[in-house]
Amino acid sequence: MNWRSRLGLLTLVLLAGLTFGHAALTALDALPECPFGADPGMPYETVCGxxxxxxxxxxxxGVTAGAGSCLAATALALFARRLGGRFELGIEKGAELFFSIPDLLVLIVLGFVSRAVWGGEGVTLPFMIASLVAIGWAAPTRMVQNRLRSLERLDFITAAHAIGVPRTRVLLRHVLPMAWDYLLAIFLLRVPAIILTESTxxxxxxxxxLDQPSLGRYLGGHWQLLATDDWVKVAPAWALLALLVVAFHQVGRGLLDRAEEAR
Amino acid sequence: MSALLEVTGLTVRFETKRGGLTAAEDVSFSVPAGGTLGIVGESGSGKSVSVLSLLGLLPGAKVTGTASLEGKKLIGASEAELTKLRGDRVAMIFQDPMTSLDPSWRVGDQVAEPLRLHRGLDAAAARAKATALLESVGLPSPAELARAYPHHLSGGQRQRVMIAAALACEPALLIADEPTTALDVTVQAQVMELLARLQRERKMGLVLISHDLGLVSEVCEELLVMYAGQVVERGPTKRLLSAPRHPYVAGLLASTPTLEGTGRLKEIPGTVPDLRLPLPGCRFAERCPQARPECTKSPVSLLDEVRCLFPLSPSRLSHV
Known part of the structure; x- marks a missing residue:
């Protein structure tokens, strides 16, 4: 792992620590005063909170939708490789087609659907996660499919077939274990992409x-502050978003390079 | 006596984006129970493709012809039927032991896997049998070795592990595809010795594929020589070595070093033809010292064990 990935990993640990620390201090009622003051939109909330x-x-x-889309992608790719033929071609073409639809458009439509059905000011967190999984399966599916395909060409996979290991078992016991590093890298690279999409x-x-904001919603809710003296109230959110995305990307990138090198 | 393995008119074709390629054409041979057959040819001659296609190990290949193992048909058999045969009645070992073992599995588990699949042994019984197998292929402290991962082992040790896994279910036929090519010369001899011994002890059929005529002739009673996807000559090893009838086989022998030989080795001029191009006549004609105009006109069929319009007679061998 290179120093950029290490730094990324350290940043992620610190960011996770920040959220858990904040939650613990809130529970203990020992929260120090927020240096950035109150949220201008909601005076009873602090900027820090x-x-x-x-x-x-x-x-x-980011993490749950990333994990969800990678799990769905792995399952689809395994099915595609196992069944082959038309099914595999169908999944490939389906992913391609899905890939050409702009993510934001689909999310906007899904948001309208949610509001029409359940009402409310915005969509709920679980609905957002489900929507992000629904739009995020295509790219990782193709990547995992290609990875499995190239792993299946390895000599020891042919050797496994030659001793009579059934195809499903070959995929699950011999091919999949070789793909873990790559799957983890894809997952880590999906997370920042998802966070950015959701933020947008x-x-x-x-x-x-706005009362249950993500970083993107908080920034969107206070975009006017950027041009005022109150810009300090949005700067921390911008900084955290940038740190979060860059840190995930660096760790994922480092792992992907390693997985690629190992082959 | 009915043959253990019977192959007739085997043709293997690949459809590529740049057109079709027939990697093996009209290959026929048989191996009696307990018999040994050597398949010899240069790389790309279709020797590996022929046997891999028999076992259904070539995804994407179009395989025609007939083939049967112990009376069960191989070509046209379902994937499930083939999976049942592979590792049980017929086993295979591959060229490169460094890459043919799963790096994430313990050696003992890899040897035990066919036993669990085909014999339904539980983990403990399979492991015990695997340890015994590792010992039978001459590996030291097998119990310890069974817990090791492939990267702990040398090339020769890994090939012995491959052999142990292949023999686990006591197959009637073992196919060895260049089993010693990737090994050191001294280890090569040991592995060949082991294969020959196991073949004799278990009265198992053996198909040995190699580019090395000398190596194959030491172990096999029968030889099959392939060139550019076709069988050019076949017959008993002794006869083929002493009196080859196809000019290619004669050329191969002349280019093999001997202990007594002095001076420069003869080589066969030219290169193997591109199988994507149409080849109307004899595929060796371009490189053949005896070629005549008729040779390139129409396809030459295998007649009397040799695919040549003008086969050599023993007395003419000295001119090659």
């Missing part, structure tokens, strides 16, 4: 509600 809460939501939905959609007001 809103931003760290936003960081937590962004982190949570929530910034524009089509995502999470």
């Amino acid at each position: 809103q931003v760290i809460g936003g960081l937590w939501r962004s982190l949570l939905l 959609i929530s910034y524009l007001g089509f995502g999470l509600p």
Whole structure:
């Protein structure tokens, strides 16, 4: 692992520590005063509380939606490789087609659907996570499919077939274990992409509600402050969002390089 | 006596984006129970492709012809039927032991896997049998070795592990595809000795694939020589070595160093033809010292064990 990935990993640990520390101090009622003061939109909330809460939501939905889309992608890719033929071609073409639809458009439509059905100011966190999984499966599916395909060409996979290991078992017991490093790297690279997508959609007001903001929603809700003396109230959120995305990307990138080198 | 393995008119074709390629054409041979057959040819001659296709190990290949193992048909058999045969009645060992073992599995588990699949042994019984197998292929402290991972082992040790896994279910036929090519010369001799011994002890059929005529002739009673996807000559090893009838086989022998030989080795001029191009006549004609105009006109069929319009007679061998 290179120094950039190490630094990224350290940053992620610190960011996670920040959210947990904040939660613990809140529970103990020992929270120090927030240096950035009160949230201008909601005077009874501090900027620190809103931003760290936003960081937590962004982190949570990034990780869960990332894990969800990678799990779905792995399952689909395994099915595709196992069944082959038309099924595999169908998944490949389906992913390609899905890939050409702009993510933001789909999320906006899903947001309208949610509001029409359940009402409320924005969409709920679980709905947002589900939407992000629904739009995020295509790219990792193709990547995992290609990875499995190239792993299946390895000599010891042919050797496993030659001693009569059934195809499903070959995929699960011999091929998949070789793909773990790559899957983890794809997951870590999916997380920042998802956080950015969600931030964009929530910034524009089509995502999470303002009283339960992600980093993107908080920034979108206070975009006017940027040009005023109160810019310090949004600077921490911008900084945390940038740190979060860059840190995930660096760790994922480092792992991907390693996985690629190992082959 | 009915044959253990019977192959007739085997043709293997690949469809590529730049057109079709027939990697093996009209290959026929048989191996009696307990018999040994050597398949010899340069790389790309279709020797590996022929046997891999028999076992259904070439995804994407179009395989035609007929082939049966112990009376069960191989070509056209379902994936499930083939999976049942592989590792049980027929086993295979590969060229490169460094890459043919799963790096994330313990050696003992890899040897035990066919036993669990085909014999339904539980983990403990399979492990015990695997340890015994590792010992039978001449590996020291097998119990300890069974817990090691492939990267702990040398190339020769890994090939012995491959052999142990292949023999686990006591197959009637073992196919060895260049089993010693990737090994050191001294280890090569040991592995060949081991294979020959196991073949004799277990009265198992053996198909040995190699580019090395000398190596194969030491172990095999029958030889099959392939060139550019076709069988050019086949017959008993002794006869083929002493009196080859196809000019290619004669050229191969002339280019093999001997202990007594002095002076420069003869080489076969030219290179193997591109199998994507149409090859109307004899595929060796371009490189053949005896070629005549008729040779390139129409396809030459395998007649009397040799695919040549003008086969050599023993007395003419000295001119090659």
